[in-house]
Amino acid sequence: MSKTALDKDLRKLDRMEAATHATSRSLAPLGIAVVFLVGAAAWTSVTFQGGPYGYLVVISAVIVGYMALNIGANDVANNMGPAVGAKALTMGGALVIAALAEASGALLAGGDVVSTVANDLLRADTALEGRSLVFVMLAALLASALWVNLATILGAPVSTTHAVVGGVVGAGIAAAGFGVVVWPTIGTIAASWVISPVLGGIFSALFLALIRKTILQRKDRIAAARCWVPILVAAMAGIFAAYLATKGLRRVWSPGAGLVLTIGLGCAILVWLAARPWIRQRSRGMENRKRHVSRLFRLPLVCAAALLSFAHGANDVANAVGPFAAIVAVLQNGGAAAGELELPVWVLAIGAIGLALGLALFGPRLIRTVGEKITKMNETRAYCVALSAAITVLFASALGLPVSSTHIAVGAIFGVGFLREFYSNRRLQSELVPVRAIGIDAGRLNASPEEAVAKYRRRERRRLVRRRHVLQIVAAWVFTVPATAVLSGVLYLLLAALML
Known part of the structure; x- marks a missing residue:
């Protein structure tokens, strides 16, 4: 009996040790995030020389770090999710x-779009300036960060750009009324709710149909692969070269349309020449x-996932640091209205480190959602998404339409999933001729009524896109x-009420 009691006690200790270890592992990311936020506050207090308003910049830096963590945890899944779901990357x-x-x-390359986030949403000719503008941007940052954090917990990829836009608009209205908002800008952003996923889905479905x-x-x-894969890879290289030239490197280089086209064509030709022998060698046996x-x-x-991540970091860092740049500009002027925004490197560094940490600490859940839970991925489908x-x-961009990278990527995943579902159900439907059997027409099918019902049920089960995730994601977008x-x-x- 004593031996049995001792064994039970030892098993309890083992379970307690395992539970303690699991708890410590779950708390470790939060601890690292807190250390980062404390470090961002300390760094800002040393770097920024803002006189009596320095404490507001330190508070803002903490909120910026929190926002950057959430962008890394949520948005980056759009680029890496398909590659992980396809088992191309661990x-x-x-x-x-x-x-x-x-x-x-x-x-x-970050910071080029900061002025849009910080200035273009609210009218400059209103009374909204000085400390009121600072509090508008503080409220916008915190609200958008909280919303993106909630979406990450729920496993829903959302647009951090739209979150920041909603935050700036809501705080601006609370501060100075509806007239402060540049409503045409908001209208074009609202249009992107539909444009982004639809365009992403159409293009990804077309590429998959072509392959x-x-x-x-x-x-x-x-x-066929030896002939077409080099062409497709070359097309990808040309498109990404143009993409990076126009979107990802705008802060350090801004080429004209003719030069962008030349760069894209040149990269496409070089990659096609290199890809032909590589594909031939890889396809042997x-x-x-x-x-x-x-x-x-x-x-x-x-390569596509890495390039998308680079361009995402260059563009979406503005979601975190854009309002912060406006705060710093105002407070550096002693509380006066901000003029032209100049983004310090230390501000970009907080955003960059936050993006990387948020991805590493909290990103895997959304990566699995995007790459595995919407529809099944393989290398070909994930390539089409990228x-x-x-x-x-x-x-x-050529049409002047504002789009969300989140909506595009998720819409592209829906596109390949629904196309696969269409092909699969069309093939199954070709096996079914209208018959009447147990609520189904069963007269002309060359099978028993039981077989007809089995085929009908089989066709009904061919839903290759999980509808529950579609509804959840669309609701989060709206x-x-x-x-x-x-x-x-x-x-x-x-x-x-507390500070003015």
Whole structure:
């Protein structure tokens, strides 16, 4: 009996030790995040020389760091999720590549769109200036960060750009009424709710249909791959070269349209010449199966994910530091209205480090949602998603349409998923001739009524996109701007009551 009691006690101790270890592992990311925020506050207090308003900049820096953490945790999944879902990258490899690419993009090319976030949403000719503008931006940052954090907890990828826009609009209305908002800008942003996912879905479905037609449905898939994969990879290289020239490197270089086209064509030709022997060598001895042919897209997919992360860091760092730049500009002028915004490197550094840390500490959950829970990914489908994201941004920029990288990527995943579902159900439908059997027409089918019902049920189960996730994500998209606007307005009124 004593031995049995001792064994039970030892088992209890083992369970307690395991539970303690699991708890410490779950708390470790929070601890690291807190250390980062404390470090951002200390760094800002030493770097910024703002006189009596320095404490507001320190508070703002903490909120900026919190926002950057949430952007890294939520937005980066759009770029790495498909590659992880396709097993082209492990979770660890994706986190390392994305963290380096995001931080590099934010530091080297970030900040070009800061003036849009900080200035273009609110009218400059209103009474909203000085400390009121500071509190508007503080409320906007905190509200958008809280909303993105909630979306991350719920596993819903949302647009951090829209969250910041909603925050600035809500706080601006609370401070100076509806007339302070530049409503045409808000209208174009609202239009992107529909434009972004639709364009992403259309382009990704078209690319997948092209690959199916030219490679996967051919009798000799290897020969078709040797011909078409270099062309597709070259197209990807040209598109990404133009993408980076126009979107990802605008802070350090701004080429004209003719030069961008030349760069894209030049990169496409060089990559096509390099890809032909590489694809031929990789395809030697390969089985003539779809799964094996899809592996030829693995390396291009990894490169595409890294380039998307770089461009994302360059562009979306403004979501965190844009309002902060306005705060710093106001307080450096002693509380007067901000003029032309100049973004200090130390501000970009807080955003860059926050993006990388947020991805590493809290990103895996959203990466799994985007890459695995919406629809099943392989290398070919993930490649179509990445290529669609780049070309959609270029296409929308040429038309002057504001788009969300989050909406584009998720819409592209929906596009390949629904196309697969369409093809699968069309093939199954061809096996079913209208018959009447147990509520189903069963007269002309060359099968028993039981077989007809089985085929019908089989067709009904071919839903390759999880509807629950579609509804959840779309609901989060719709509520992002109004929810952050209301929350930001409330936070502004609280700040004004306490500090004005």
